[in-house]
Amino acid sequence: MKCVIAGGNVKVLGQAVHSLSRIGDELYLEPTESGLSLRTVNSSRSAFASFLFAPLFFQLYEPGPTPDTEHFRCKVHMKSFLGVFRSLPSLEKLVGKCLILLKPRASRLVLQLHCKYGVTKTHNLAFQECEQLQAVFDTQSCSSCLCAPARVLAEAVVHFPLTLAEVTLGTGPGGKIGLRNYVEDEAEPSKTMVTELWLAEDEFQSVVVSPGSRITFCLKEFRGLLTFAEASNLPITIHFDEPGRPVVFTLDDTVLEVHLVLATLSDLERDSQPAPTNGVSHLPAPSDDFADDLESYMVALETSTYEGDPEEPPSPTFPLHNPQTVQGNPEEEEEEEDEEETVPGTPPHKKFCSLFFGSVLTPGGPSLAPTQEVLAEDSDGEN
Structure with a gap:
């Protein structure tokens, strides 16, 4: 090259x-x-x-x-x-x-x-x-879509402290779009600062959202995209669905195409109900065989699958794939159950669904690694 x-x-x-x-x-x-x-x-x-x-x-x-x-x-x-x-x-x-x-x-x-x-x-x-790295997701299946100038969103998030890990994006009455810092359920109200702001619908270039929709995602990575979009003077399009399914931020230009895919916080009320997957792993119970399949999962991390002629360039969109089911060893699951239920540094109820990565493996190599549910650590604060 x-x-x-x-x-x-x-x-x-x-x-x-x-x-x-x-x-x-x-x-x-x-x-x-x-x-x-x-x-x-x-x-x-x-x-x-x-x-x-x-x-x-x-x-x-x-x-x-x-x-x-x-x-x-x-x-x-x-x-x-x-x-x-x-x-x-x-x-x-x-x-x-x-x-x-x-x-x-x-x-x-x-x-x-x-x-x-x-x-x-x-x-x-x-x-x-390495093999191709590609997140598997389909923006066309998202029920909500927002498009706004980068300046509007940058001026909105500037009100949140740099150390804030997660932010909640949701809809409100009158078609307003709200941003609020995420507060854990066990936090004491007297010791918690809540920052919330609302943006009118006319602040956005386009608004197609489901009533009452709400997602929580990490703010650190989003700030990085905002800085680039604001310097390039490009509008940001936000594709999202129900909590627990990834949110996709896109920038489109004649010479540049950008995708940022972030996992969102699962809704505790929906954890007990199975939901179709679209680019992420949704499992009602903690995965106890993640440690056993760590090596094979890392192989899948650095690889990707896309449909069509293998000689064609990969599509910049995120195609929909159905992850395979996981077969674990019952004896090993019992031994590691206590260790996998709680991840150090992550509250048990804060579940960020991991993005699913497909794989293209050479003939005779290991088979496609199963998807796993992981508890993603909170984003580090701004340096």
Whole structure:
């Protein structure tokens, strides 16, 4: 792969990397005919982000393999890649062009920053080959959809403290959309600060929501997307459904397509009732065989499944797949039942359903790993 980014697009790429760094510790790169894809996922599998830069975004774009060959995918450490674009002001003032070279034989990802006064900064990053990483979700099945300028949402969340972990988005009377900090049930009212604000329907570009709908998601990752969207002056579209099913934030432009998928807090009243899955694992009881299948689950994490011709580039949407059922060992389940019922640092009733990842495995390799229900840890506070 070889691509050249010139002018202000270098800063846009840097802003995208900063947004992705708020989510995962590894950056997945995949050059295709549709453009260069940058993806990441957090350690608890509850947040997934994807940036797809179209060929028009680049001054020169050569994906490398021909359409008759398989696409090459790799992953690098996020901190290493972020170090190249750490200073956004200097990218805008000093850097005139960025060259990205992917050398599979040397296992090196080369980034060259051509700065003013003839200065060239070259970074050689080691990478690992991997399978495609893709969250499985279908935005068309969501019953609620909101579209608003990034500035409106950014001005709304600025009222919440930086240390706030989760925020609740819901509908109110008169078609208003409300944002409120999430408060645990056992919290003492006298020692709890509640911040709540309402946005009128005319603040949004489009509003299609179910009456009484409400979801709770992590705020840290959402802030990162807001910062990028506000700097790029792009509206944000929010697709969501019932509590426990993922919320999808999208940005669309002629040269850029962004997806941020976040797990939402399950509704305790619905936990006892089985619900169809759509990109997440819904199980009424805690999964006791997660530890047994950890290795196979990690294999599925770094892989993906998509329908159609395998030679075609992956679809930027999130197709719907039905996860397989889990078969566990009864003896091992009894031994690990006490340990799996409570996750340290996470209240037992706070259940964030994990995003489900499909897999494409080589012939003769392990079978498709089952989906698991995990209790995602709360997002860390802002650094």
